[in-house]
Amino acid sequence: MSSDALVLFALNATWQIAALALLALGLGLVFGLLRIMNMAHGDFVMLGAYAPVLTAQWGLPPLAAIPVCLLMVGLTALIVERLVIRHLYARMFDSLLATWALSILMREGAELAFGPQFRNVPLPFEGVTQIGTVGYPSYRLLVIGLVAAGFLALWLWYRRSLTGLKLRAMVDNPTLAEGAGINTARLSAGAFVAGCLLAGLAGLLLAPTLSVYPGMGLDALIRSFFTLIVGGLGTLEGLAVGAAVIGGLQAGLSAYLSQTAGYLGVLILAILFLWRRPDGLYRHR
Amino acid sequence: MKRLLISTAIAGLMGGTALAEVRIGVLVPDSGPAGLFGPSARQAAALAAEDINAAGGINGEPVELIFADVGVPPAQAVQAVQRLWRSDGVQGFVGMHDSAVRAAITGQLRGQLPYVYTAVYEGGECATGTYVTGETPAQQLAPVIPWLAENEGVSRWYLIGNDYNWPRDTNAAAQEIIAASGGTVVGEEYVPLGASDFDASLGRIRSSGADAVLVTLVGGDSVGFNIAYSAFGLDQQALRLGTLIEENTLAGIGSANANRLFASMGYFAGIDSDAARDYAARLGATFGSDAAQPNGMGESIYDGLMLLAALSNAAGSLDAAAVAAVADGTAFSSPRGEAVLDGNHVAQTIFLADGSSGAFEVVTRFDSVPSGVTCP
Numbered sequence: 001m002s003s004d005a006l007v008l009f010a011l012n013a014t015w016q017i018a019a020l021a022l023l024a025l026g027l028g029l030v031f032g033l034l035r036i037m038n039m040a041h042g043d044f045v046m047l048g049a050y051a052p053v054l055t056a057q058w059g060l061p062p063l064a065a066i067p068v069c070l071l072m073v074g075l076t077a078l079i080v081e082r083l084v085i086r087h088l089y090a091r092m093f094d095s096l097l098a099t100w101a102l103s104i105l106m107r108e109g110a111e112l113a114f115g116p117q118f119r120n121v122p123l124p125f126e127g128v129t130q131i132g133t134v135g136y137p138s139y140r141l142l143v144i145g146l147v148a149a150g151f152l153a154l155w156l157w158y159r160r161s162l163t164g165l166k167l168r169a170m171v172d173n174p175t176l177a178e179g180a181g182i183n184t185a186r187l188s189a190g191a192f193v194a195g196c197l198l199a200g201l202a203g204l205l206l207a208p209t210l211s212v213y214p215g216m217g218l219d220a221l222i223r224s225f226f227t228l229i230v231g232g233l234g235t236l237e238g239l240a241v242g243a244a245v246i247g248g249l250q251a252g253l254s255a256y257l258s259q260t261a262g263y264l265g266v267l268i269l270a271i272l273f274l275w276r277r278p279d280g281l282y283r284h285r
Numbered sequence: 286m287k288r289l290l291i292s293t294a295i296a297g298l299m300g301g302t303a304l305a306e307v308r309i310g311v312l313v314p315d316s317g318p319a320g321l322f323g324p325s326a327r328q329a330a331a332l333a334a335e336d337i338n339a340a341g342g343i344n345g346e347p348v349e350l351i352f353a354d355v356g357v358p359p360a361q362a363v364q365a366v367q368r369l370w371r372s373d374g375v376q377g378f379v380g381m382h383d384s385a386v387r388a389a390i391t392g393q394l395r396g397q398l399p400y401v402y403t404a405v406y407e408g409g410e411c412a413t414g415t416y417v418t419g420e421t422p423a424q425q426l427a428p429v430i431p432w433l434a435e436n437e438g439v440s441r442w443y444l445i446g447n448d449y450n451w452p453r454d455t456n457a458a459a460q461e462i463i464a465a466s467g468g469t470v471v472g473e474e475y476v477p478l479g480a481s482d483f484d485a486s487l488g489r490i491r492s493s494g495a496d497a498v499l500v501t502l503v504g505g506d507s508v509g510f511n512i513a514y515s516a517f518g519l520d521q522q523a524l525r526l527g528t529l530i531e532e533n534t535l536a537g538i539g540s541a542n543a544n545r546l547f548a549s550m551g552y553f554a555g556i557d558s559d560a561a562r563d564y565a566a567r568l569g570a571t572f573g574s575d576a577a578q579p580n581g582m583g584e585s586i587y588d589g590l591m592l593l594a595a596l597s598n599a600a601g602s603l604d605a606a607a608v609a610a611v612a613d614g615t616a617f618s619s620p621r622g623e624a625v626l627d628g629n630h631v632a633q634t635i636f637l638a639d640g641s642s643g644a645f646e647v648v649t650r651f652d653s654v655p656s657g658v659t660c661p
Contacts, residue, residue, distance in 0.1 A: 012484040116320055120512075120540075122541050128518050258476075259475075260448065262482075
């Protein structure tokens with residue numbers, strides 16, 4: 001195997017891992033903090049991916065997609081939290097069913113609002129960066145950098161900030177946290193909206209590399225789910241490890257065998273983990 | 286309005302008796318993965334009914350369309366067909382859907398009603414009473430691959446498709462046509478439906494040294510593949526040819542990612558003919574802001590209805606045996622141009638279009654291309 005092919009493979013695997021970590025972050029956050037498996041997670045990704053479509057339609061500059069995304073996804077998440085999620089904290093199975101229904105509702109709603117057709121989101125900038133003799137899409141390199149920086153910042157914030165401390169207190173013992181004067185209802189609402197916003201931002205960032213249509217959320221949900229199964233639910237470190245294993249395995253098998261082998265490998269691994277190690281690689285303390 | 290006038294005229298002739306109508310079942314995908322084509326298919330049907338009635342209807346009687354959603358599993362689609370047949374008194378069917386649904390329908394109808402299938406498909410349908418207007422792999426590739434060899438200088442083909450029978454059968458036909466035109470196949474690969482990561486495939490295409498890629502991925506998979514293809518700059522190395530890349534798929538791919546992306550089909554919105562321009566203008570005039578983007582999948586329903594009307598008028602009725610007796614050689618026209626039934630498939634015009642600008646521009650056309658299907 002030539003060194004070029006090795007570099008290209010490493011880049012592809014890194015891209016896969018970064019995209020997976022980005023996609024799974026919102027789902028992991030909501031589950032880790034609230035014990036709610038948000039089946040509508042992928043549809044918040046979809047909503048975020050439509051932000052640049054809408055800003056282009058309205059004739060706004062490309063950067064306006066960021067506030068449009070935050071506003072659209074944030075408001076939807078806030079309404080959903082008030083109407084549905086709030087009543088289902090600590091009821092894992094009920095919340096799973098309710099958010100699955102929500103997912104269908106959002107998908108059909110998007111089809112009504114945006115139409116069933118495929119949309120294209122142009123890259124904010126074109127171009128291929130030369131790494132040695134290998135050319136790699138510049139936008140992908142930017143996303144990899146952003147994901148790495150974002151994860152580091154989030155990890156530091158969760159460890160060091162007061163809100164992070166309150167969150168950890170809430171996860172460990174909600175009743176005690178409330179007794180200590182922490183407004184857990186507000187904190188929970190904030191955590192859910194934050195998780196959805198992260199999903200939306202993932203959609204926004206990945207939109208130029210994906211096919212954007214109302215049903216695109218399902219793929220995002222499934223891949224995020226596998227990542228969490230392998231990594232373990234509830235920690236940033238686990239999520240990163242899960243993304244690395246799933247992304248690396250799929251990229252490796254796809255490159256050396258076939259795409260089918262890649263998918264099969266991921267499925268088998270997910271089943272093995274659910275069966276033998278339901279807590280994932282990175283066990284929650 | 287036209288329809289009303291004709292209806293009144295016929296009612297007058299008949300001395301005011303209740304007007305008989307010929308009911309045709311139109312099977313379109315309103316839901317499922319092909320749901321995207323539902324609106325354009327329904328609009329094509331509406332225009333076809335208008336034109337059939339304006340020309341005197343089917344055997345002098347106005348046609349009435351009854352729609353059913355067949356973007357569902359075959360077992361459910363068959364129930365819809367039964368309902369239209371047994372309860373609504375439908376006398377013939379025109380359908381645009383996948384092959385699994387087609388197989389279920391032919392098994393159900395058993396040649397008792399004429400049925401026209403209009404979707405691009407893998408070829409080989411020979412069931413009694415079934416007529417096919419959809420493009421076959423032989424039609425989409427036999428004239429096009431030699432043309433690309435001569436005019437674009439490509440000879441090293443890489444074949445990539447989703448893993449089911451249409452891409453596999455298309456590529457089987459492509460293998461022979463490429464060999465016959467002096468080219469070679471440097472790679473053949475199938476990815477599961479719903480794939481979102483094509484990096485490994487793109488790496489293989491690059492190292493294969495291909496100068497042309499035949500894309501038989503469908504829908505969102507095709508969009509994702511073509512976006513990544515351009516991101517890696519592979520458009521410089523090899524042109525792409527798609528046999529199911531229509532206007533909606535191209536819009537998803539985007540003009541920035543469509544350099545040297547060709548498509549081969551029987552219809553494009555941009556066909557430079559009076560019939561095609563008239564069709565697009567009428568869609569706008571009739572449906573206003575609800576007019577769906579015209580595309581080969583949706584428009585095919587227009588062809589199907591025109592063929593069924595022509596068959597019935599030639600036979601004097603929609604009786605399956607009478608239609609079968611006169612079918613061979615039946616001609617009809619549509620926005621695609623002129624087509625003639627040869628056996629139970631049509632010999633038709635195939636257009637090769639270039640999507641580089643973000644909209645398909647027809648670069649050449651091939652007339653009377655045979656379907657390559659001969660039934661026993």
